[in-house]
Amino acid sequence: MKDIKVLGMGCANCKATLKIIEEVAREKNIEIQLGKIEELQKIMAYGIMSTPGVVVDGKVVHAGGVPSRDKVSSWF
Amino acid sequence: MGYLSTLATKRPKTSLFIAAVLWWVIYQALMPMSEMIVGWLPIHRDSHFAGAVQFFLYDAPKVLMLLTGIVFLMGMVNSYFTPERTRALLAGRKEGAANVMAASLGIVTPFCSCSAVPLFIGFVQVGVPLGVTFSFLISAPMVNEVALTFLFAIFGWKIAVLYLALGLSIAIVAGWIIGQLKMERYLEDWVRNIPRVDAATDDVALSLTERINVGFSSVHEIVGKVWPYILVGIAVGAGIHGYVPQDFLANFMGKDAWWAVPLAVVIGIPVYTNAAGVIPIVQALLVKGAALGTVLAFMMSVIALSLPEMIILRKVLKVKLIVTFLSIVAAGILLVGYVFNSVL
Numbered sequence: 001m002k003d004i005k006v007l008g009m010g011c012a013n014c015k016a017t018l019k020i021i022e023e024v025a026r027e028k029n030i031e032i033q034l035g036k037i038e039e040l041q042k043i044m045a046y047g048i049m050s051t052p053g054v055v056v057d058g059k060v061v062h063a064g065g066v067p068s069r070d071k072v073s074s075w076f
Numbered sequence: 077m078g079y080l081s082t083l084a085t086k087r088p089k090t091s092l093f094i095a096a097v098l099w100w101v102i103y104q105a106l107m108p109m110s111e112m113i114v115g116w117l118p119i120h121r122d123s124h125f126a127g128a129v130q131f132f133l134y135d136a137p138k139v140l141m142l143l144t145g146i147v148f149l150m151g152m153v154n155s156y157f158t159p160e161r162t163r164a165l166l167a168g169r170k171e172g173a174a175n176v177m178a179a180s181l182g183i184v185t186p187f188c189s190c191s192a193v194p195l196f197i198g199f200v201q202v203g204v205p206l207g208v209t210f211s212f213l214i215s216a217p218m219v220n221e222v223a224l225t226f227l228f229a230i231f232g233w234k235i236a237v238l239y240l241a242l243g244l245s246i247a248i249v250a251g252w253i254i255g256q257l258k259m260e261r262y263l264e265d266w267v268r269n270i271p272r273v274d275a276a277t278d279d280v281a282l283s284l285t286e287r288i289n290v291g292f293s294s295v296h297e298i299v300g301k302v303w304p305y306i307l308v309g310i311a312v313g314a315g316i317h318g319y320v321p322q323d324f325l326a327n328f329m330g331k332d333a334w335w336a337v338p339l340a341v342v343i344g345i346p347v348y349t350n351a352a353g354v355i356p357i358v359q360a361l362l363v364k365g366a367a368l369g370t371v372l373a374f375m376m377s378v379i380a381l382s383l384p385e386m387i388i389l390r391k392v393l394k395v396k397l398i399v400t401f402l403s404i405v406a407a408g409i410l411l412v413g414y415v416f417n418s419v420l
Contacts, residue, residue, distance in 0.1 A: 009388065013188065040193060040391050041266060047273070049159045049198035050191040064159070064191065068293070 002032045002076065007043045008052035016066045017052045024072040088284040103141055110134035132314035139229045139306055143222065144299050150221045151294030154186040155287045159195055166212070167202040171255040175211040178204075179247035182215030186294075192217075193388050200263070201273050207255020214405055215247035218380040222302060226309075226355055231368075239372065242415065246376075246408035253404055254397075262397035309356035313363050336370045337413035341406055344377025354378045369416030376409045 004021060008014030018036060025032045037043055037055075046055060050064030056075050083091045110133035119126045162185045166178055187195070192213060199209040219240055228236035260268070282290070347354075354375050361371050386398055393401075 009193070011188075040197075043194060044197050044270070049163065049195050050186075050188070051194055064186070065188070065297070 002030065003057050004032050004034050004075075005055040006034070006036045006052055007046060007048065007055060008036070008038065009040060009043070010038055011051070013066050014052040017054065020066065020069065021054070021072055024069060025076065028073070028076055030076045085285050088288055092288065099141065099145055103138070106134055106138050106141070110137075128314045132310055135229070135310045135314065136307055139226065139310060140299070140303060142229050143225045143302070143306065144295055146221050146225045147298045148291040148295050150184075151291035152287045153184050154294065155282055155290040157181065157185045159185055159187075159191075159198065162212075163199055163202055163204065166199065166204045166208055169204070169208065171205050171207050171252060174205065174208045175248045175251045175255070178208045178211040178251065179215040179219075179244050182212045182247060183219050183244075185212075185216065187216040192385060193392055196389075196392055197267060197270065200267060201270055203272060205255055206260055206263070207251045207253070209251075210254045210401065211247045211251025214250055214380060215244060218247065218376055219243040220379075222298065223375065223379065226306070226358075230359075235368070238416070242412045243376070246405060246412065250401075250404040250408055254400065257400065259397050259400065262394040262400075264392050264394060267392045305353050305355055309359040312356050313359045333370075336367070337373050337410055337417070340370050340374035340413065341377040341381075341409050344374045345381050345402075346383050347378045367417045368420050369413040369418070372416055373409050373413030376412065377406070380405055380409070 002025075006014055006018050006021070008017070014036070018034065021032070021034060025034075043051065043053070046053060046060055048060060048063040052062075052066070053060060053064075054062040054067060054075075061075055062071065110130050113133055114121065114126055114130045117126070117129065119129070162181045165181065166174060169177070196209060196213060199212070200206070224236050224240060227239050358371050358375050361374070362368065381402060386402065389398055389401075
């Protein structure tokens with residue numbers, strides 16, 4: 001099971017990112033644990049400068065803007 | 077489309093050239109085409125209605141084409157300036173020249189207002205001076221391609237260049253003043269104590285094809301989002317074209333009303349929208365006789381000073397620094413409003 005966290009303070013792009021990850025995971029039948037980190041200090045601890053950011057199994061794989069479907073697929 | 081994307085992959089330069097030529101030919105054909113379509117319609121060419129229809133048929137595709145072209149180019153330029161690289165360019169520089177640099181980088185670095193705070197901390201973390209960080213944060217949202225394209229399409233390049241120059245000046249001077257005020261102690265404690273890091277970048281150079289793809293995705297993202305606002309703006313302009321008396325608002329918002337500029341700035345602060353969202357309002361105000369400086373001041377205030385952003389910034393800045401930031405930028409916008417009203 002993949003552990004995925006979306007970093008962002010709740011802007012529209014962060015919600016879109018959560019949604020697209022859920023959709024792609026459902027399409028590919030992959031079990032994920034999806035969470036979000038909204039607290040600024042925790043977000044900054046990952047060292048990103050643009051939100052939304054995405055962390056897969058503890059590793060930052062994306063920062064800034066809604067990731068494309070292809071990019072999300074490549075994480076699974 | 078399959079063939080086109082193969083061409084863009086194999087011969088990126090050729091396809092860019094072909095796209096530019098096509099764009100230019102269509103752009104040149106817009107005026108005769110809009111006249112021709114109006115000619116086919118069962119309406120009298122000299123009527124107000126025909127004038128409005130022709131205005132819309134010409135202006136709407138013109139603005140959208142300009143926007144698509146400029147957003148595409150800016151997308152490609154943006155791909156050279158990631159926030160990480162911009163930060164590395166600014167790290168360790170002294171105030172002064174660095175303010176100019178930061179404000180200029182603000183134009184070409186991709187920026188979304190929801191990232192303002194992480195970006196702010198990221199800059200502080202590598203030792204970019206506070207005033208330089210502010211120059212960047214003021215210029216990035218205010219001087220943007222959507223606002224500039226709109227001004228260029230409606231008022232011509234002189235007004236667009238004037239907006240660009242004044243927007244940059246506000247960002248440079250305001251940032252410089254904030255730097256001189258030595259307000260580092262008004263950062264929230266956790267931000268001041270955040271561990272310093274090196275501004276290393278591990279960017280991989282993109283190929284021209286990948287940059288073209290970045291250009292396409294920013295067209296998709298930006299034009300895809302703003303086109304309804306622009307159409308509404310132009311429709312408002314076209315609808316009023318010839319109907320409402322031109323000087324309807326002149327008494328309240330004309331050049332002679334000195335208090336109109338400060339009022340426009342104050343009203344602009346709680347209004348929260350991006351450059352595209354404000355365009356219909358700007359268009360409506362202008363065609364009803366509001367002075368350009370007053371309207372631009374309103375536009376800058378809406379984009380650069382927003383209440384929600386202040387509330388987010390409060391997490392990293394103490395109230396005194398926020399108030400200082402707000403007052404200096406507001407003063408700059410006031411000045412711009414008066415300058416525009418007096419020279420035009």
